[in-house]
Amino acid sequence: MKTTNSSLAGVCALVAGVLFAGPALAQASWSSDLSTCSASTGNCTSTGAANLGTVNTTAWAAQTSTTTATINNFNNSASGSAFATATLGQYGAGSGIGVYSGTDSALGSPYHALDNNNYTELVLLKFSANVTLEQITVGWAGGTPVDSDVSLFAYTDTSAAALGKTAAEVMTGTKVMNGTQTTTVTGIGSGWSLVGNYSDADNPNGSSGTDTAINVNVNAPKVSSSWWLISAYNSRYGGLCKDQSNATITCTDGDDYVKVLAIAGTTPAVVGAPEPSSLALVGLALVGLAGGRFRRSSAAPAVA
Numbered sequence: 001m002k003t004t005n006s007s008l009a010g011v012c013a014l015v016a017g018v019l020f021a022g023p024a025l026a027q028a029s030w031s032s033d034l035s036t037c038s039a040s041t042g043n044c045t046s047t048g049a050a051n052l053g054t055v056n057t058t059a060w061a062a063q064t065s066t067t068t069a070t071i072n073n074f075n076n077s078a079s080g081s082a083f084a085t086a087t088l089g090q091y092g093a094g095s096g097i098g099v100y101s102g103t104d105s106a107l108g109s110p111y112h113a114l115d116n117n118n119y120t121e122l123v124l125l126k127f128s129a130n131v132t133l134e135q136i137t138v139g140w141a142g143g144t145p146v147d148s149d150v151s152l153f154a155y156t157d158t159s160a161a162a163l164g165k166t167a168a169e170v171m172t173g174t175k176v177m178n179g180t181q182t183t184t185v186t187g188i189g190s191g192w193s194l195v196g197n198y199s200d201a202d203n204p205n206g207s208s209g210t211d212t213a214i215n216v217n218v219n220a221p222k223v224s225s226s227w228w229l230i231s232a233y234n235s236r237y238g239g240l241c242k243d244q245s246n247a248t249i250t251c252t253d254g255d256d257y258v259k260v261l262a263i264a265g266t267t268p269a270v271v272g273a274p275e276p277s278s279l280a281l282v283g284l285a286l287v288g289l290a291g292g293r294f295r296r297s298s299a300a301p302a303v304a
Contacts, residue, residue, distance in 0.1 A: 061122070
């Protein structure tokens, strides 16, 4: 009888482990084609293994140069310049999205790109889950000479509450600190962390404009967040600038004109959790096993 109980206890422990073991985690790749963005709604539909659904994309800009009181063409204001809503521009499957701000909408190309001419412009991306953004595809770069430096920021609040915030809430208090160039972050907002600056993302030689899509590898530290900022470079963001070989290089405050075509990365995905029907079958098997052992023990002859 002791052997029977021991065997049954072992089976129960094994089945309990199957029933209540936590699901395993694995990395799933995702991508989002930003050429599907609607300039009127600012929504992009994501594709890829992670099935992230809609990636909400909005445009923002901060005035960072004037005709007077400038240092390196940037307004010398110790208090900085706040980011405000701008207009998202859509340029089709071959180019990507840009931003209108100030008088940009009346000027046409290249000013309708994401740039730092008069205003430092950026796109704000909201995902339905924390993701690791690892690649930015630049579909176009322009200017004379071409300059296409970009910066990447991640929202530091990765809690479930951050998923419920609005774009206005995460952008409250964000601004560009103007003045002289620095290698330390002088502030874009307490809720944001600079992930990296990337030199001449679309045109390593900086010699001419191109419509060739270039994949830019970003986020070597593998930071995860549900909110991301892709911005035209501004030296007041601070931090070092890297090229695609990860070598430190000097980025300049030239008019960085870029259009963002796509983004890609990874996100944790839950796999291996038992289906409800499987759990029911395991439960029935356990009951049957227990019943069988009970009957056999009851039918056993008494020992004198």
